[in-house]
Amino acid sequence: MRIFFLSLFFQGSLLAQVGIGTTEPTAALDVNGTLRVRATANETDKEVIRDSILVISRSGNVNRVESTEIIDAALPTMVRASFSSSGDIGHTMSSGSCILTFNNELSDSNNEFDTTTYTFTAKQDGIYHISAQMKISSSLSVSTNIGLGIYKNGSLVAEQNYVNVQVSVLSLLNVNVSPPIRYVTTVIDLNENDTIHFEVTSSLGSINIEGASTESYCAIYQIR
Incomplete structure (x- = not known):
């Protein structure tokens, strides 16, 4: 020996x-x-514990990693975003649709939502619950189809779309009789680098959407 x-x-x-x-x-x-x-030996130095966890890489090498990185890697996705302004947010239609410009992160556990492109990019494979809501401005004065859709990798996967109906009372007063809220939700499989964004659709040239975070927002949560 x-x-x-x-x-x-x-x-x-x-x-x-x-x-x-x-x-x-x-x-x-x-x-x-x-x-x-x-x-x-039982390590009690918190600085060592925080920065000295050993892991096995795919190549078989033993590497050191910070404990916070392990926790972050295991956290499920939790995203909620809204508009940064609470007033009316104008959206100009291009070929009948427009990406909803959610530019304010309310929560983003894994840093997966881009507030400049208004797009979510998955960092890990999983099953996700996705939803969005928008409230049409009360200033809308015409009857027209208005929809809200969820798009995966640029393709529509879920939508709520119906006519915003307005009636005339004694030819003196126009009243919207359909609810101003559009809400859409779905459960979907996502792979790493799959993207999600939200669009409003209408035959109008532009639409104003109420910007309050309690009225218009999107949410993405990883189920598993």
Whole structure:
């Protein structure tokens, strides 16, 4: 046994790499087999605990990672976004639709929602619950189809769309009789790098949407 360890020592000194169970080590200590530690000390230094967790990489190497990164990697997605202004938010239609410009993050556990492109990009595979709501401005004075849709990778996957009906009372007063709220929700599988965005559709050239976060918003939650 003593000769074996001396042999390993001199081999490590000459080659700067030691192999156990392999003649072609690719690290300072390369173990081709299981590793057993019979006793360990209980670490109580919080600075060490925070920054000294060991993990096995896909290549088999042992690396150090911060504990906060492990927690972040395991957190499920939780996103909620709205408009940054509480007033009427104008949206100009292009070919009958327009991306909802949710530019205010209310929560984003894994930093997956981009407030400049108004797009969610999944960081991990999973099943997601997705919803959105918008409230049409009371200043809308015509009857027209207005819809709210969820788009995955640019394709529509769920939508609520119906006519915003207005009636005339004694030819003196126009009254909207349909609710101003559009709400859409779905459950969908997403793979890493799949995207989600939300669009308003209408035959009008533009639409004003109420910007209050309690009236118009989107939410994405990872179920598993």
